[in-house]
Amino acid sequence: MINTPLLMAFFTTSALLALSPGPDNLFVLAQSTQNGRMAGIFVTLGLATGLIGHTVAVALGLAAIVHSSALAFTILKLSGAVYLLYLAWQAIRAGVSTSETDRLPSLSRGRLYRRGIVMNLTNPKVSFFFMAFLPQFVDPRRGSMMVQFFLLGAVFIMATLLVFGFISVLAGGVGERFRNSALAQRIVNRIAAAVFVGLAIKLSISNR
Numbered sequence: 001m002i003n004t005p006l007l008m009a010f011f012t013t014s015a016l017l018a019l020s021p022g023p024d025n026l027f028v029l030a031q032s033t034q035n036g037r038m039a040g041i042f043v044t045l046g047l048a049t050g051l052i053g054h055t056v057a058v059a060l061g062l063a064a065i066v067h068s069s070a071l072a073f074t075i076l077k078l079s080g081a082v083y084l085l086y087l088a089w090q091a092i093r094a095g096v097s098t099s100e101t102d103r104l105p106s107l108s109r110g111r112l113y114r115r116g117i118v119m120n121l122t123n124p125k126v127s128f129f130f131m132a133f134l135p136q137f138v139d140p141r142r143g144s145m146m147v148q149f150f151l152l153g154a155v156f157i158m159a160t161l162l163v164f165g166f167i168s169v170l171a172g173g174v175g176e177r178f179r180n181s182a183l184a185q186r187i188v189n190r191i192a193a194a195v196f197v198g199l200a201i202k203l204s205i206s207n208r
Contacts, residue, residue, distance in 0.1 A: 002137065002148055007155060010137050014159035017133075023199050024126075027119055028164045029171045030192040034091065035107060037172020042109045044164040046116020048157045053121055055153030058130045059146050073124050080122030081204035087115070088196035091189050125206060 002010075018025060024047050032040030120126060130153075138148045 002142055002151060006137060007151075010152060011155050011159050014156045015163055018160050018163035023123060023202070024120065024160075025164060025167055026195055026199065027116075028167050030195040031112070031115070032168045032171035033175040034189060034192040035112070036175060037169050038109070039107060039112050040168025040172055041165060042112040043116040043119075044161060044168055046113040046118075047120045047164065048116075048161050049113075050117045050120025051126070051153065051157050051160060054127050054130050055134075055150060055157075057127055058134060059149035059153070077122070077124055077206060078204060080119070081200040083118055083122060084196045084200035088193040088200065091193035091196060 028040050028043055028047070031043045134149055134152050134156075137152055138145055142148060
């Protein structure tokens with residue numbers, strides 16, 4: 001089994017990677033700023049659920065199939081890009097309200113959670129990252145390779161939850177300051193839309 005010092009090193013590395021600018025934490029940042037800290041938290045939970053899928057894929061070798069198939073890779077990344085453009089369109093069309101009685105209904109927690117899952121699972125780069133990153137900490141002399149993959153995946157998810165949760169609280173708090181300004185809400189919505197479009201472009205032109 002993987003020893004504690006190695007797990008701590010893996011956790012630290014995972015937290016630093018989660019902090020570095022990337023599609024997932026930018027997605028959490030945009031959702032939290034636009035819809036509040038709880039929105040970011042539920043999106044984060046969705047992203048973490050998606051990471052479970054990537055962990056299983058790497059442990060079972062499914063990620064290697066996507067990596068070796070140009071068609072599968074293209075379909076997956078374009079699906080993710082289209083979904084991000086859909087979210088950008090929703091952000092642009094979002095209305096504004098400046099009073100509690102006139103407050104627009106917020107997105108449901110289930111919908112936010114599903115956004116996180118779709119965002120994560122339709123990004124093939126995550127599986128490739130797991131394929132390159134996790135094996136560096138796995139050793140067949142420590143026992144079952146699959147058990148080690150799942151353990152490392154769980155630690156990575158824990159680090160992601162902590163970092164993205166912090167981003168959600170921070171960005172959500174900043175967004176709250178603009179809730180009573182229609183102009184500020186429009187600006188936040190436009191920024192969120194720009195982030196989604198940028199992520200869609202980056203994903204659509206990415207190579208294996």
